[in-house]
Amino acid sequence: MKANKKNKLADDNHGYVKIVGGLVAFLLMIIVGVLVYWETQGSIDSFDALTETFTADSAGNTFTRWTGTTGSNYTGERVELDNSPKTITSVYVWNGTGNAAELCTVTTHYTNTHKYIDIVANGRSSFNQVNVTYTSNMASSEDGTSSMATTVFDLLPIIALAVVASIIIGVIVGFGAGNKRL
């Protein structure tokens, strides 16, 4: 490796300078790499937990509250998410009654198929809005990559540490070896 090669410095007055310069450049490149990676990763909103609000079903028909005699959501509604969910944190329906809207969870009253959420709010089927909070498959996959990226970025400076250690060992090994060694 170049920095270690510079350990053969018996005939090179500028060897140490090059070693230090190389290591500093390496460490700076790690910082730049960390910056580039996390800036890029953070700029993609799809990797975050998402909350979507719906006032119409997947066919585009606006929800109409069940009034006891009419209403589209008496038998359930199907909404289409932007991304397929890996985990669904919550499904809420706005159980509107007059001017006051009450937020109700329907955790046990929905089923998920690919991008679709089928909501049967049972006794709470008088809703005109649905809020779904979820983590997409995309975000879940990306999370594993970012976790490993953190580990890799933690390990990269150890390369510099190993190089410095090798140089120190090289110098010590050269003790008493005459002018052929460092």
Next chain:
Amino acid sequence: MKANQAFKKLQNNNHGYVKIVGGLVALLLMIIVGIMVYWETSDSIELSSASANTSRDGVDDMATTVFDLLPIIALAVVASIIIGVIIGFGAGSKGL
């Protein structure tokens, strides 16, 4: 792999370390771009039959596993570099 190739050539390459880091960052970024492209494509495909949907779900499951494993490549590259440096200790002019 580019990072490993750069590592192999470092004896005569002043910019080897920079290439290693650049290669690893490029690899990690390429993985998350690949994840984004895959899931955007997969989510946009609407299948009419239950069998087709089952097949797609199976592919999605395996893709998830593959995406989980891909970052380990970066870890292995870093590990190989560290091991390479350590092996070079005291190897004289033939060492790293």
